[in-house]
Amino acid sequence: MKKNDAYSESEKYIDSMHRLGRAGMAGAILILLGMPTVIGLYFDSLSSLRQIIQSALPLLFIFVPSTLFEVLTYTPVLGSSIYLTLITGEVINLKLPVANNAMKILNTEPGSEGADIVSSIAVSIASFVTIAVVSIGVLLAVPLQPFLALPAVSAAASNILPALFGALVVNAMGGDLGGGIRAHGRLKGMIPSAALLLLLFIFDRQISGFLHLDTLAQQPGKGVITSGFQGFVVIAMLPVSYFSTKWMYNAKRIRVDLPDER
Amino acid sequence: MGYFDLASHGLVYAAVIVGIIYVAALAAITMRKSWKRALKIGFTQDQLKRVAKASAVYSLIPAVAVLAGFFTLAPVLGIPLSWWRLSVIGNTAYELMAANVALNAAGVAQEHGVANIAGAGGSAYVLTMYVMAIGIMGGMVFAPLLSKKIQKGAFRLIERDRRWNALRGSVYMATILLVFAAPIVLGLSIALFAFAAGAASMAVLKLVIRKTGAEWLNEFALTLSMLSGVLAPVLWALVPK
Known part of the structure; x- marks a missing residue:
């Protein structure tokens, strides 16, 4: 009985977060579309619906699949904070690492209510900081511009993602799954994905170079798929990682210990 | 106008x-x-x-x-x-x-x-x-349609098989990391230097935390590692050769 009560309380909270997220998204859509509508009406510069849709189509072709992949891939990690994450953007370099880091600090079990809560707090704080930094930057636009235009600063900015991923990869190694749960040999499940990714990387580079897609995408010498469409690659690799890990777990090649078993 | x-x-x-x-x-x-x-x-x-x-x-x-x-x-x-x-x-x-x-x-x-x-x-x-x-705007349409179902599925799994749920959760993050890290590592450019510096800093910090029990350092480990990775190639460029 007590367990049911606790579960329903937890479910009530998660439901309310999804309601808040959905309402928040409806409001954000209203503002995103309302802004040009009000300005267009005021200045008599409104475009026709047909022109808007026609103009947006090239972007929709690229971004509808990638945003669908984002929702499918990031929701299991971010929980109900996916809504605020998508509204405020900068997912891969800011919201996902900050949520993951927060869950690691408080050692929460993946997919649990605790992980959802901690991730929501982290994403909210990250959103505040970005809004504050960009707003202060706008106010100080003139004095800050020379500093941000320094070659050292732009070089440092382009190193953020590689540096972050280096740290995250090391952070993700080891058997700690959060909440005191430990896995043994879990990275074995990632070997098929890593091998496939290596093949894809070589193939992608050759094909992109051969068809001059790399120069078209302004990424000379790089594979266009592996460096420009990572969202698609994550979705393609997820079933491979998932089922190979599941197979090894079922075959007892990966062992998972609960906290009270050690 | x-x-x-x-x-x-x-x-x-x-x-x-x-x-x-x-x-x-x-x-x-x-x-x-x-x-x-x-x-x-x-x-x-x-x-x-x-x-x-x-x-x-x-x-x-x-x-x-x-x-x-x-x-x-x-x-x-x-x-x-x-x-x-x-x-x-x-x-x-x-x-x-x-x-x-x-x-x-x-x-x-x-x-x-x-x-x-x-x-x-x-x-x-x-x-x-x-x-x-x-x-x-795609994400703003898909998230309200799908995210709750995805999360409820995870909750049901915790009840059914807590071990697999925890392991499965780590697979998502590991795959994201693998896909984003692969072009950096295999690309063999200056980005790999930043990646290695970030990774090395995190490894050292984790070791320090384990050896000294300085748990408070956990809060800053990611920031410090990222900062080292960001600055390492910039400082390297400044070294006279």
């Missing part, structure tokens, strides 16, 4: 400020609800403050990089729209690409591959606003 007359008009500033207040308020409500619930299920104020502090410190560096993007966007979109676009969905790379697509569609003349905005009309600006908003 011309493109830049609209791009710096007071009405656009007012609309952007309303939008930013809305997003900040949504973040505040989300945090308040989560904080209250966290205390209810047994987290302490001290634990939550640690998470808040670590998240704020970590967010500073990527936020400054977002700000650097502001100076790339502002000459194309004007100050208020750039401010708005970088405070909500997307990222700097998307915003630039979307602005180009929109200006192209608005028929703004291109000179050497760059849109000649100075001669564009106000309607091109309004169309740009629409296109940039609509282009990336």
Whole structure:
């Protein structure tokens, strides 16, 4: 009985977060579309619906699949904070690492209510900081511009993602799954994905170079798929990682210990 | 009215400020609800403050990089729209690409591959606003349809098989890391230096935490590692050869 009560309380909270997220998204859509509508009406510069849709189509072709992949891939990690994450953007370099880091600090079990809560707090704080930094930057636009235009600063900015991923990869190694749960040999499940990714990387580079897609995408010498469409690659690799890990777990090649078993 | 007359008009500033207040308020409500619930299920104020502090410190560096993007966007979109676009969905790379697509569609003349905005009309600006908003709205439609179902599935799995749920959760993050790290590692460029420096710093910090029991360092490990990775190639470039 007590367990049911606790579960329903937890479910009530998660439901309310999804309601808040959905309402928040409806409001954000209203503002995103309302802004040009009000300005267009005021200045008599409104475009026709047909022109808007026609103009947006090239972007929709690229971004509808990638945003669908984002929702499918990031929701299991971010929980109900996916809504605020998508509204405020900068997912891969800011919201996902900050949520993951927060869950690691408080050692929460993946997919649990605790992980959802901690991730929501982290994403909210990250959103505040970005809004504050960009707003202060706008106010100080003139004095800050020379500093941000320094070659050292732009070089440092382009190193953020590689540096972050280096740290995250090391952070993700080891058997700690959060909440005191430990896995043994879990990275074995990632070997098929890593091998496939290596093949894809070589193939992608050759094909992109051969068809001059790399120069078209302004990424000379790089594979266009592996460096420009990572969202698609994550979705393609997820079933491979998932089922190979599941197979090894079922075959007892990966062992998972609960906290009270050690 | 011309493109830049609209791009710096007071009405656009007012609309952007309303939008930013809305997003900040949504973040505040989300945090308040989560904080209250966290205390209810047994987290302490001290634990939550640690998470808040670590998240704020970590967010500073990527936020400054977002700000650097502001100076790339502002000459194309004007100050208020750039401010708005970088405070909500997307990222700097998307915003630039979307602005180009929109200006192209608005028929703004291109000179050497760059849109000649100075001669564009106000309607091109309004169309740009629409296109940039609509282009990336997919997530805002898919999340309300799918996210709750995905999360409820995870909750049911915790009840059924707690071990597999925890392991499965780690597979998502590991795959994301693998896919994003592969081009950095295999690309053998300066990015690999940043990656290695970030990884080495994290490994050293983890070792220090384990050996000394300095658990407080956990809160800053990601920020410090990222900072080392960001600065290592810059400092290396300064070394006289």
